[in-house]
Amino acid sequence: MRETGTVIIGMGNRLLSDDGVGIAVAAAVAERLKQYMNLTVTELHIGGIRLMEAMAGFKRAVVVDAMLSGAPPGTVRRFDPKDFVTTKNTFSSHDTDFATAYDLGRMAGVPLPEQVSFWGIEAREFDLFGERFTDEVAAAVPGAVNLIVAQITEWEGAA
C-alpha cells in the first residue's frame, strides 16, 4: 500500500472547554486548505495506538492538541517528533505513548507517514465541562491556524 495525502488530526474533547482547541484548529486548517490539496481531517480523543492507527496510510500527518506545559494559556508550540509525548492527549494510559505505538506500527508493517508534526496550544480550562474556550485560547486559534497552514504549505511545496 502506498501512502498518499496529508491527515490533520485534532486531539482532545470538544466538551471539555479548552481541551477541544486542537479539534477546532484542525477543522479550520482543513477548511482553508482542502480545496488545494489531498487533506483529510480527523478528530481523536485518545492517543497511543489509536493515534498511530489514525495516521496509517497517509504520507504526512499533523497532530494538533491542547498542552499543559506551564506556558501562558494560548501559547502555540511546534514539537519535534522526539517530543511527541509532551502534549496532553497523545498518550493513552490504557496502552502506551505515541512513540512506542509508532514503533509498534512499524513492526507490524502498518504504512505510516514519513513526516509527522505535532502542535500544542496551551490550555487554561481543561477539566470543566463546557463548549467554550477561555479568552486567551480562543484568541490563539487564528494564529495557530496560520502557522499550521504555513507549515503544511511548506511541506507540499518541498514535495
Added chain:
Amino acid sequence: MARITIDPITRLEGHGRIDIFLNDQGMVENTFFQIPELRGFEQFCVGRMAEEMPVITNRICGVCPEAHHLAATKALDAVFGAEPTGAAKKLRELLYMAFFVTDHTTHFYALGGPDFIVGPDAPPAERNILGVARKVGLEVAGEVIACRKRNHEIITFLGGKSIHPVAGVPGGWSRAITSVERTQIEDIARRNIEFAIFSLSIFERIVLKNPLYLDLVTSDVYLHRTYSMGTVDAGNRANFYDGMIRVVDPEGAEFIKYNPSEYREHIAERVEAWTYLKYPYLKKVGWKGLTDGIGSGIYTATPLSRLNVSEGMATSLANAEYQRMYETFGCKKITAARYEPIHHRLATHWARLIELLYSSERMLELALDPEITSPETRNIPDPARFVGEGVGSVEAPRGTLTHHYVTDERGVLTKVNMIVGTTNNYAPISMSIKRAAEKLITGNAPDESILNRVEMAFRLYDPCLSCATHFLPGKMPLTVSIRDSQGGLLREMRRKG
C-alpha cells in the same frame, strides 16, 4: 505522619497521585489513590434533551465510548418506556462484543501482559508492547493491530460513526445489517476466537508454566477478600450487555441480586475529605474503612469479579478456560457450575483473557442468529408510555457502568447520575496499592521494583481515569518520595516519562 507521594501528573499539583503515609515507626499507615474529577458534568447535561445523552456521554471517555453509548441508550429505553426489538438488542450486544475484543486485547498486550511476558523486574523501556512482541514473536504486533482494525471496522459500521457511536436510539438501534455484512462479522468473530485461544496459549506458556510468575499470580501480594459484583443472565452466567446485578460474598454465597434500576437501594457512596471521588460500598453491609472481609461493604467490579459471580461461562470454550482457572487456584466447587471466588487480584489478567474468548464466541453466536439481519431494529416510543426516569447499565471492561437520568414531562433532563466502572473499584485499588507499599516500602527493595509493584497494583484494574477524571498529560512519570515522620526526605525515586 510521614507521607510518600507518587505523582504521575507533574504539572497539576494536587491532582491524580498516590499518597503513602508512614507512621512514626516507618511502617505504612495508609495509602490513598487520589484522582481529579471533571467538573460540571451534571450542570452541562441538565436542561438538554435526554436523547442527546448517548452522544454526549460517549465523549466522556476516549477509551470506552461504546460502553457509555450503550448505558445511555438503555437509560433512554427506560425514560421513554420503549422496549427495544429483539434485533436491536442483538445488534447492540454485537457491537459491544467487538468492543470488548479490542479493549481486552489492547489491555493484555500493551498494559497488563508486559509485566508477566517481559517480566515484572524488566526495565520499563522494555516492559511494553514492543517487549512483548520481541519475546513472543514479532508477528504478534501485526496480530494485535489486525485484531483492533477488524473489530473497529465492525464498530464503525454498526455504530454509524468511527470512535463515537451514534446508532443507539430509545427503543432500538438506527442501523440494520445486510447479509453481506453479517458474513463479514461471522468471519471476523471466527478470527477473534482463534486470536483469543492464541492469547490464552501465550499466557499458559509464558506465565503459568513459569513457576516464578505463577507464584506471583497466586501469591498474596494483592489478595483482598472483598465482595464480587457482575451482571448475569437468566441462568446466572456473565453477560456484559444486559441482566441482573449479582453480588457474592467473599466465601461465594450469593449476597444480593437486583435489577440495575434498584442500584440506590444497594449501593451507597462514602465521601472522604482527601479526595473528590466517592467510595461506593454495599449499603446493607456498611462502610468499615479500607478493609476487606465479610463485614466490610467494599466490593469489586472487574473481569475477575464477574467470573466470581457467574455460574460458569455461557460459551463452551470460555467455560473450559473458566474451570481451568479456578482449578489452578485450588478453588472448590460451591454450586454445579461455580467455584469459590478467587481473591488474588493478579488473576484479573487471566480473567480478562477468558472474557476475551467469551466475547469472541458470543460475537459468533450473535452473527449466526437469524434475527440479526432483521430490519425491525426499533420500536418507536409511544408518548403514552413515557416514564421520565431511567437507569441503564452495562458491564464496561473495567466494571459495572450505571447511568441514571431524570427528566421533566418534555424529556428535558433535570438530574443525571453515573457510577462508572473504575469508581466501583476505587476502594480495592487503594487497598492493592497499600499492600504493595507495605511489602516494599519499608524493605530495601530497589527503586524500580517499588515503582513497578505499585503500578502493577493499579494496572491490573486498568483504572479508567478519563471517565470520572481528567487524565495524565504526556507519559506517566512517577515520583516516589519517602519521608520520615518529621517530613524529612529520606529517599526519592523518579521514573521519567
